[in-house]
Amino acid sequence: MKKTYGIVLIGCGHIGESHIEDIYYRDGIRIVGVVDLVEEQAQAFARKYGALSYGTDYRPYLTREDVDIVIIATYAGSHFAILKDCLAAGKHVLCEKPMTAANFHDAHRFYELVKASGPKVLIAHVLRHNQTYHHAAKLIQEGAIGDIRLIRMAQNHHTLEPKRYQSLLHDCPPIVDCGVHYIDVIRWFTGLSITSIAGVGTAIHTKPPIYDHGILTMTLSNGASAYYEAGWSKSMASENLKEFIGTRGRIRITLKENRLFDREEGDLLEYYFAEEGVYHTINIPSKYKNMWAQLLTLIEMVETDREGSPTLDEAYEAFCIALLGDRAIRENRTISVPSSLADFSTVLS
Ligand SMILES: NC(=O)c1ccc[n+]([C@@H]2O[C@H](COP(=O)([O-])OP(=O)(O)OC[C@H]3O[C@@H](n4cnc5c(N)ncnc54)[C@H](O)[C@@H]3O)[C@@H](O)[C@H]2O)c1
Incomplete structure (x- = not known):
């Protein structure tokens, strides 16, 4: 520095x-x-x-x-x-x-x-600075699980601070507020584009048109499927599912606080290699929200003129796709996702 x-x-x-x-x-x-x-x-x-x-x-x-x-x-x-x-x-x-x-x-x-x-x-996008996510990205990019066919993700919160969530909900449904992280993760981990998006939303404690639970379904450019579920509700249980399934096996991320055993070992990356029927357990003592690494990324941008992680284009694209997901839910239809950033203006204006 x-x-x-x-x-x-x-x-x-x-x-x-x-x-x-x-x-x-x-x-x-x-x-x-x-x-x-x-x-x-x-x-x-x-x-x-x-x-x-x-x-x-x-x-x-x-x-x-x-x-x-x-x-x-x-x-x-x-x-x-x-x-x-x-x-x-x-x-x-x-x-x-x-x-x-x-x-x-x-x-x-x-x-x-x-x-x-x-x-x-x-x-x-704090997951961009998380070592567990980096490790999973590397395994997938190196072909450890073959071609990606399915991504299953859920991030539900049992909300004990209703006032805070009301303020957040006023601005964005959870599939947008939290969804930007995971839409970015799909793009980052796989290098694939999201080509279409659809979904459903429901109001558990809110009044429509505000919905506090949503599920996005997405098709990727290789034909794979992905879904992302996010809800904030005092009635729901908290849930965190992050699983990537390919032609040769699967990888699942379990945060250390969600581990039944060996929490002191950090996050758990469970890597199942289907061709040999072998499970690999990878423990990663990673900080979930590594705000220091994130701030250092900004300082590096200032000192070296490098792009950030995510780049502005990547963050903007993730946000635009989340907005398309919100529109797909509100209009009850499947929407094609533009392949170039400039075309989001035409679709979303
Ligand atoms: N990266 C993550 O993992 C993550 C997690 C949670 C929230 N967030 C994001 O962080 C933001 C804040 O969410 P939060 O959960 O911390 O909400 P919060 O309610 O806990 O905190 C927001 C604070 O901002 C203050 N505030 C609002 N407007 C202000 C203004 N104009 N000037 C000064 N203070 C102001 C409020 O009084 C409140 O104390 C949202 O954009 C949310 O999406 C990110």
């Missing part, structure tokens, strides 16, 4: 805490300020993580020369307005996914603005 970076965190909630707790004590990092609309929340974070100041308005921080990087960890609907202010002030940005609320117009403006901006912007 070429210098000490002054950081401001905007949004002292659930994911804001995951960011700050992993970075506040690191060499080369100075937490200049923490901001939340709820002053007590910002104050509590400042005390706990030794921030030099706190406030309810981020704007005064943008004029300070000792601020280099802003972490945007507020709700999706506010990301674009805050991003615009940060870039106008010349600050680099680590912005939580999804890029914006479920609204293509804003997402497109976000994309165009970042493309044209001098300061660097990384969209926080």
Whole structure:
């Protein structure tokens, strides 16, 4: 790292805490300020993580020369307005996914603005910085399970904080909010495109048109199938399924907190090699949300002018496909996914 970076965190909630707790004590990092609309929340974070100041308005921080990087960890609907202010002030940005609320117009403006901006912007797809996911990606890309034929993924939350989820649901259904991660994972792991998307959504505790549970079904460019299920409900059990099935076997990721045994060994990658009928157990002591590695990726972008992971195009594409999934559910039809980024404007405008 070429210098000490002054950081401001905007949004002292659930994911804001995951960011700050992993970075506040690191060499080369100075937490200049923490901001939340709820002053007590910002104050509590400042005390706990030794921030030099706190406030309810981020704007005064943008004029300070000792601020280099802003972490945007507020709700999706506010990301674009805050991003615009940060870039106008010349600050680099680590912005939580999804890029914006479920609204293509804003997402497109976000994309165009970042493309044209001098300061660097990384969209926080934290799985891109997770060692277990990297290991699984490598095995699949090396052909360990042959040609991918089926991807099964579910990420349901038994919600014990209804207020937080109401705010998130106001901006995006769960298949968009969490779905952007897993649409990106499909593309990253397989190198295949998603060619069509359909789905169903249901309102368990919400009132339509807002739906708090959805299932996306997707066809990949080699003809394989994938599905992704996401729901936030006090009635549902939490569930985390990530399984990749190919012509020669399968790989399943089980996070360490979901392991029945040997949790201390870390995440479990279960790799079944069908041709020999052999199971391989790979333990990976990986951090689920590696916010430090993610921030270092942004710092590397700043220092070397490299692209981030995901690249802006990859994050934008994942978001656009999630929006198409939302539309497919609302209109009860299967939608073809454009093969070029430019064509999303035609389909989604
Ligand atoms: N990458 C991940 O794994 C992951 C996980 C959870 C949430 N998220 C994303 O993070 C974002 C926030 O979600 P959360 O679960 O942390 O919500 P949260 O309710 O826990 O926290 C959001 C905080 O932002 C504050 N806030 C809202 N608008 C603000 C503004 N304009 N200025 C300052 N503070 C403001 C709220 O008061 C609240 O404290 C969402 O975009 C969500 O999709 C990402």
